[in-house]
Amino acid sequence: MPLQYKRVGCQIDSPFLFFRSQETITMSNLRVRFAPSPTGYLHIGGARTALFNFLLARKQQGTFVLRIEDTDVARSTQESVNAILQAMDWLGMDCDEGPLYQSDRFDLYRQKVDQLLAEGKAYRCYCTADELEKKREDALKEGRKPKYDGTCRERGEVSRDLPCVVRFKAPQGGATTFHDRIKGSISFQNDELDDLIIQRTDGTPTYNFVVVIDDAEMGINLVLRGDDHINNTPRQIMLYEALGYPVPDFAHVPMILGADKSRLSKRHGATSVMAYKDMGYLPEALVNYLVRLGWSHGDQEIFSMKELIELFSLDNVGKSASVFNPEKLLWLNSHYIKTGDPARLSELLAEHLQSEGVDVSTGPALEAIVAALQDRSKTLVEMAQQALCFLCEKVDVDEKAAAKFLVDKNRQPLEALVRTLETWKEWDEKSLDTAFKNVLETNDLKFGKLAQPTRVALMGDTKGPGICLIMQILGREKTIDRLKEAIGRISG
RNA sequence: GUCCCUAUCGUCUAGCCCGGCCUAGGACACCGGCCUUUCACGCCGGCGACGGGGGUUCGAAUCCCCCUGGGGACGCCA
Numbered sequence: 001m002p003l004q005y006k007r008v009g010c011q012i013d014s015p016f017l018f019f020r021s022q023e024t025i026t027m028s029n030l031r032v033r034f035a036p037s038p039t040g041y042l043h044i045g046g047a048r049t050a051l052f053n054f055l056l057a058r059k060q061q062g063t064f065v066l067r068i069e070d071t072d073v074a075r076s077t078q079e080s081v082n083a084i085l086q087a088m089d090w091l092g093m094d095c096d097e098g099p100l101y102q103s104d105r106f107d108l109y110r111q112k113v114d115q116l117l118a119e120g121k122a123y124r125c126y127c128t129a130d131e132l133e134k135k136r137e138d139a140l141k142e143g144r145k146p147k148y149d150g151t152c153r154e155r156g157e158v159s160r161d162l163p164c165v166v167r168f169k170a171p172q173g174g175a176t177t178f179h180d181r182i183k184g185s186i187s188f189q190n191d192e193l194d195d196l197i198i199q200r201t202d203g204t205p206t207y208n209f210v211v212v213i214d215d216a217e218m219g220i221n222l223v224l225r226g227d228d229h230i231n232n233t234p235r236q237i238m239l240y241e242a243l244g245y246p247v248p249d250f251a252h253v254p255m256i257l258g259a260d261k262s263r264l265s266k267r268h269g270a271t272s273v274m275a276y277k278d279m280g281y282l283p284e285a286l287v288n289y290l291v292r293l294g295w296s297h298g299d300q301e302i303f304s305m306k307e308l309i310e311l312f313s314l315d316n317v318g319k320s321a322s323v324f325n326p327e328k329l330l331w332l333n334s335h336y337i338k339t340g341d342p343a344r345l346s347e348l349l350a351e352h353l354q355s356e357g358v359d360v361s362t363g364p365a366l367e368a369i370v371a372a373l374q375d376r377s378k379t380l381v382e383m384a385q386q387a388l389c390f391l392c393e394k395v396d397v398d399e400k401a402a403a404k405f406l407v408d409k410n411r412q413p414l415e416a417l418v419r420t421l422e423t424w425k426e427w428d429e430k431s432l433d434t435a436f437k438n439v440l441e442t443n444d445l446k447f448g449k450l451a452q453p454t455r456v457a458l459m460g461d462t463k464g465p466g467i468c469l470i471m472q473i474l475g476r477e478k479t480i481d482r483l484k485e486a487i488g489r490i491s492g
Numbered sequence: 493g494u495c496c497c498u499a500u501c502g503u504c505u506a507g508c509c510c511g512g513c514c515u516a517g518g519a520c521a522c523c524g525g526c527c528u529u530u531c532a533c534g535c536c537g538g539c540g541a542c543g544g545g546g547g548u549u550c551g552a553a554u555c556c557c558c559c560u561g562g563g564g565a566c567g568c569c570a
Contacts, residue, residue: 037570072569129568136567143493146566165568183497192495192566200568207570230496231565254498254563261562289504292519296505299518318505320498321563328504328520338533376532451529463531 030062031219034088034095035211037069038080041272042087044324045226045256045264048290052253053224054093055291055312065218066098071210073103087273091283092305100218102210109205112213112243113166113198121242122198124164125152129201147194166199168209168239176234181251181314183227188234196235212236216245224314227252251314254294254321264324276329280352280379282340285333293322302335334378342370345380352384353391363391364473372465372473389459390473395482397460402489405462410453411490413443417454418483427476432468457486 034050036042042050057064066088070076081099088095116122132148139146153169170193177187198209211232215223230252240247258268270276276286288303295317297303303311337345346366353360360366369387377383389395397406417439424435440450451467458470458479471479 035570039570069570075569125568132568140493140566145494147494180497186496188496194566197568202568204568206568211570226564227497228564229570232570234496252497257563259503263563292504294504299506301504301519322505323503325503325520331520334533375534446529448529455530461531465531467529 030057030060030222031065032057032062032222032224033065033067033098033215033218033220035067035069035214035225036084037072037075038077038084039072039075040080040083041274042084043264043271044273044290045271046084047087047091047273047286048256048293049224049226049253050088050093051091051287051290052295052312052317054095055308056222056224056314057096058309059312063096064093065100065220066095067100067214067218068098068102069207069211070101070103071204071207073204076103083274090277091273091287097218100214102214105210105214106204108217109199109210109213110203112209113205116168116198116242117166119242120169122166122168123153123195124160125167125195125197126160126162126164127151145192147192148196150195153195163201165197165201167195168198168235168242170195170235170238176237178233178237178247178250180230181222181224181249182254182317183230183252183319186230186233190234193235193238198239208232208235209239212239212243212245215248216240216243220248222249222251224251224253227254251317253317254319256293257321257323259323259325261321261323268324269326280381280383281329281333282336282348282380285329285336288336289329289332293324294318302332330378337377337380337383338374340374342367342374345370345374345383349380349383349387352380353387356384358384358388358391360391364475368473372469376465386464389461389464395458395460395485397456397486397489398462401456401460401462405453405456406486406490408490410450411487413439413445413450414453414457414483414487414490416443417450418480418487421471421476421480421483424476427472429466429468429472432471436468453486454483458482 032053034046034053036046036050054064056062068076068081068084070081085099113122117124127148135149136146148167152167171190174190175187176190176193177185180186196208197206199205214220233250233252237247256264258264260268264271270279273286277283284305287305287308291303291308291312292301295312297311297316346369349370350360350366366387369390370383373383373386377386417436420435420439421432424431426432436447436450439445440447443450452462454467455464455470456462458467458474464470474482
């Protein structure tokens with residue numbers, strides 16, 4: 001399809017120039033895709049693959065396609081599709097095309113099977129699943145590579161009224177080689193490959209077949225996916241060629257492993273992207289963590305999405321698998337909480353508090369609480385936990401803390417503090433600090449001596465933000481109430 | 493078992509392509525110190541790696557070969 005463009009003041013008809021102009025006009029023709037199968041939630045590994053695709057597309061102003069690989073009708077669910085969409089949205093990855101469903105395209109696949117059959121590039125196979133299973137087991141037992149023995153390939157095309165699958169007649173002899181954009185040159189002996197099934201007995205097409213058709217038909221020119229697909233690549237290249245499609249570029253990103261170096265799975269902890277949201281992680285922390293797993297830009301550790309779009313490149317993607325390290329993710333999360341905008345954080349915190357059944361409509365402003373807690377919370381869940389004592393009606397006093405600080409010798413100082421606060425005019429951190437010091441002076445006390453009992457009285461615990469900041473956030477009424485209650489506890 | 497991929501601190505990685513600037517840099521974790529009303533934050537310091545063996549070279553983390561370790565694939569799953 002010729003591209004329309006205006007040639008202004010240029011008489012040259014050179015095909016070379018035409019080509020150049022076309023390139024300039026289209027800006028970028030990079031087309032990448034993320035193609036999850038909807039048989040569960042979006043997991044960490046999938047998210048990173050999606051992220052790399054997304055980043056590359058955005059950087060080169062290309063197109064990011066989302067395709068749902070649901071040819072396995074039995075295991076695919078709409079809930080999974082929704083969960084994946086939701087997770088991608090949370091991470092800030094929006095696609096330019098899709099979601100496209102393979103289940104909508106069975107006619108096309110059927111047509112391509114027929115085409116290969118008609119061209120003699122595929123054949124019907126009547127071997128039963130049981131027979132194949134037995135042959136596979138025998139081969140494995142005898143230490144041979146289990147591959148289809150070609151029984152029906154040799155038989156020739158005799159039409160029978162029996163259930164059958166369709167197999168691709170793979171070229172024999174020679175080798176299939178491709179240049180991987182991450183791993184470099186990869187080569188397979190064709191004899192290692194067998195005739196893969198492209199259509200099941202029930203008439204549905206299989207993964208390796210549809211992936212090729214879809215990537216080709218959608219104009220995907222860079223296939224960027226996990227390196228567990230390297231072994232599928234030579235077969236897919238053969239299919240591209242048999243179907244008469246141009247072969248795209250490939251880039252295989254290394255796997256993510258658990259602490260024991262085995263493939264990341266549930267037993268290593270949470271693998272679902274949305275589980276991290278629930279655990280109080282910020283999307284920018286997960287994105288930042290995931291991108292640094294396998295990719296680097298010198299010594300830089302912190303990247304905003306905007307920076308990533310500028311800086312990300314396949315050139316700096318490592319070749320070897322990497323271990324998922326929850327501690328570093330936690331560190332990144334605490335970093336983004338520390339440096340985050342309190343207004344935004346308040347909204348996110350409110351969600352967590354509400355899901356805990358806490359009423360955030362009354363009580364001190366969430367933003368002030370967030371500001372006080374940012375430096376000391378690694379997750380929003382932690383922050384919600386610490387925010388509780390500001391929001392609840394009654395302080396839940398820790399017994400050990402009470403036993404140590406809410407004791408008789410601290411009663412007089414606390415009473416003195418109450419007396420001072422009851423008549424104190426200003427109620428901000430700085431002014432309260434003056435009030436507090438006045439009490440210390442008149443009672444000849446050290447800061448810590450009064451601060452800790454006060455903290456326990458107000459927060460129920462020995463740790464937390466600065467004592468005067470706590471009083472400011474709590475407000476006069478709650479502060480005095482809680483102090484009096486603590487005094488009552490000592491007396492009582 | 494066969495094939496494919498891979499190999500720098502415990503972990504993520506820089507350096508490797510284009511050998512000398514590497515007594516191998518940064519980050520997480522860990523340990524110690526400082527700051528401090530507490531807990532954190534922060535700051536300073538410490539611990540800690542080129543898997544092994546052969547080559548090539550005046551010189552190798554960097555180039556070549558072998559071994560070993562690790563991962564993946566070998567489905568009428570994707």
